[in-house]
Amino acid sequence: MISRRSLMLGSAAAGLVSFAPSAIGQVPAVDTLPASAPTRRLSLTAQETEAKLLGPDKPATRHVCAYDGELFKIVRGRRGTRLIVDFENRLPDPTTVHWHGIRVPYLSDGVAPLTQDVVPPGGRFSYNVPLPDTGLYFFHPHCDETGQVGRGLFALLVVDDEAEDKVRFDAECFIVVKDWRLGDDGQWLEMSTEDGAANAGTFGNVRATNGQTTAPRVEAPAYGDVRVRTIVADATRVIDLGCDTDDAFMLAVDGQALPPVPFKALPDDVWRMGPAMRLDMQVRMPGPGQEVKIYDYRSSEPYLLTTLVAVDKGKHPSPLKAKALPPPRVPLPDVRKAKKLEFLIQMAAGPTIVSPSLPADDPLSKALVNSLCVGKTTHWAISRDSWAAGDALRLPPPLARLDNGASYIVSMTNVTKHMHPMHLHGHVFRVLSHSKKPKMPQYLADTVIVEPNETVDIAFKAVSGNWVFHCHILEHMDTGLMGWFKVA
Numbered sequence: 452m453i454s455r456r457s458l459m460l461g462s463a464a465a466g467l468v469s470f471a472p473s474a475i476g477q478v479p480a481v482d483t484l485p486a487s488a489p490t491r492r493l494s495l496t497a498q499e500t501e502a503k504l505l506g507p508d509k510p511a512t513r514h515v516c517a518y519d520g521e522l523f524k525i526v527r528g529r530r531g532t533r534l535i536v537d538f539e540n541r542l543p544d545p546t547t548v549h550w551h552g553i554r555v556p557y558l559s560d561g562v563a564p565l566t567q568d569v570v571p572p573g574g575r576f577s578y579n580v581p582l583p584d585t586g587l588y589f590f591h592p593h594c595d596e597t598g599q600v601g602r603g604l605f606a607l608l609v610v611d612d613e614a615e616d617k618v619r620f621d622a623e624c625f626i627v628v629k630d631w632r633l634g635d636d637g638q639w640l641e642m643s644t645e646d647g648a649a650n651a652g653t654f655g656n657v658r659a660t661n662g663q664t665t666a667p668r669v670e671a672p673a674y675g676d677v678r679v680r681t682i683v684a685d686a687t688r689v690i691d692l693g694c695d696t697d698d699a700f701m702l703a704v705d706g707q708a709l710p711p712v713p714f715k716a717l718p719d720d721v722w723r724m725g726p727a728m729r730l731d732m733q734v735r736m737p738g739p740g741q742e743v744k745i746y747d748y749r750s751s752e753p754y755l756l757t758t759l760v761a762v763d764k765g766k767h768p769s770p771l772k773a774k775a776l777p778p779p780r781v782p783l784p785d786v787r788k789a790k791k792l793e794f795l796i797q798m799a800a801g802p803t804i805v806s807p808s809l810p811a812d813d814p815l816s817k818a819l820v821n822s823l824c825v826g827k828t829t830h831w832a833i834s835r836d837s838w839a840a841g842d843a844l845r846l847p848p849p850l851a852r853l854d855n856g857a858s859y860i861v862s863m864t865n866v867t868k869h870m871h872p873m874h875l876h877g878h879v880f881r882v883l884s885h886s887k888k889p890k891m892p893q894y895l896a897d898t899v900i901v902e903p904n905e906t907v908d909i910a911f912k913a914v915s916g917n918w919v920f921h922c923h924i925l926e927h928m929d930t931g932l933m934g935w936f937k938v939a
């Protein structure tokens with residue numbers, strides 16, 4: 452398989468496309484752990500493999516992408532430790548690694564060209580990944596993300612710590628929502644379509660949980676409490692997560708604990724999750740032989756994600772009690788002193804897109820994005836500015852220049868017909884309000900859905916770095932729905 456990108460990489464290597472992140476203007480990088488923090492070295496490769504994605508008796512799929520050749524890999528680390536990740540790209544295409552939701556120094560954020568150049572085939576890059584916060588995270592490429600994540604390139608990163616260990620669960624269960632785009636012959640279909648990119652995204656035609664086309668059945672102790680940890684790793688799909696028992700609580704959003712919320716207290720008894728969003732929940736198991744079913748209720752027919760099967764492990768019925776996780780340790784914004792920035796999420800309107808002009812000596816006015824990591828066309832914009840795409844390879848100016856340590860409210864209004872899960876790199880933000888959902892609990896997150904005709908306000912304490920802010924429906928990002936903040 453020779454892709455457009457590998458052909459283009461030939462030109463890049465020949466110097467026809469040249470760009471170094473240094474031209475953007477580097478700012479001080481902030482490390483979120485002390486230099487004395489214990490360090491663990493981790494080798495990581497991105498590589499191709501084969502897998503039977505359609506089922507055991509169906510043809511195997513070639514050119515599956517996976518870290519260390521292992522689909523749905525789970526990496527676990529202790530809070531307060533630092534991972535030094537020696538990454539090697541064994542794919543035939545350039546790539547990078549982005550540590551989603553982890554507060555890394557921005558030079559390890561994995562965004563070409565803002566924080567690093569692409570890692571070419573055969574290339575290496577060392578990432579400094581401090582783990583200052585517990586929770587469920589993941590990592591994935593930030594170059595040709597639609598194609599590479601679409602073919603399986605991501606892994607879960609679970610950060611545990613002693614305070615959390617004390618909140619004992621009887622079992623832990625992971626639900627990874629990730630569909631495939633495959634023909635009957637088991638080979639990949641085109642990951643992106645023009646129609647999808649300009650609308651809700653291109654959906655997978657084979658639904659799967661943890662890579663399996665039939666919902667996993669997971670045994671758990673009868674009368675026990677299961678920690679169910681769900682992530683939407685799909686590029687497109689938005690789910691309404693819920694279950695068929697009232698004995699369930701929401702414990703953490705995007706890894707950040709909140710006071711437990713009973714599912715039955717949520718609007719429609721579900722939690723809406725778009726691409727990249729995570730949820731930790733507690734489910735109380737019924738008696739031996741009985742089941743709890745976890746569904747995506749957004750499908751026309753509820754789609755079964757996982758069945759928990761209660762097995763007798765000698766536990767007896769006990770009063771239901773929510774298991775609160777230790778509170779988050781992320782820096783919180785001072786909302787009263789925060790400066791408010793307002794943005795529109797909109798369709799790109801071709802020639803009407805204008806960028807504020809920059810002084811001619813500003814390096815940004817010359818900065819070009821490496822064409823390897825951008826989409827073919829532009830459909831979307833943030834306040835009239837689109838990320839580079841197609842032949843328009845100029846890096847847009849920052850959405851705003853922010854001060855390190857200052858608090859900001861970012862108010863996003865979605866004037867499109869589609870929802871957009873917006874992700875801010877390098878920060879965990881407080882979700883202040885959803886204009887269409889006044890009864891939402893208070894929570895922290897790194898990705899938040901903005902519904903059509905909705906305004907969502909988030910607040911955060913800015914950390915020095917060049918940080919992108921984008922829609923996590925990957926085709927929307929590839930076709931313009933990305934901007935960046937310069938924090939210095």
Ligand SMILES: [Cu+2]
Nearest residue numbers: 871922924927
């Ligand atoms: Cu979007």
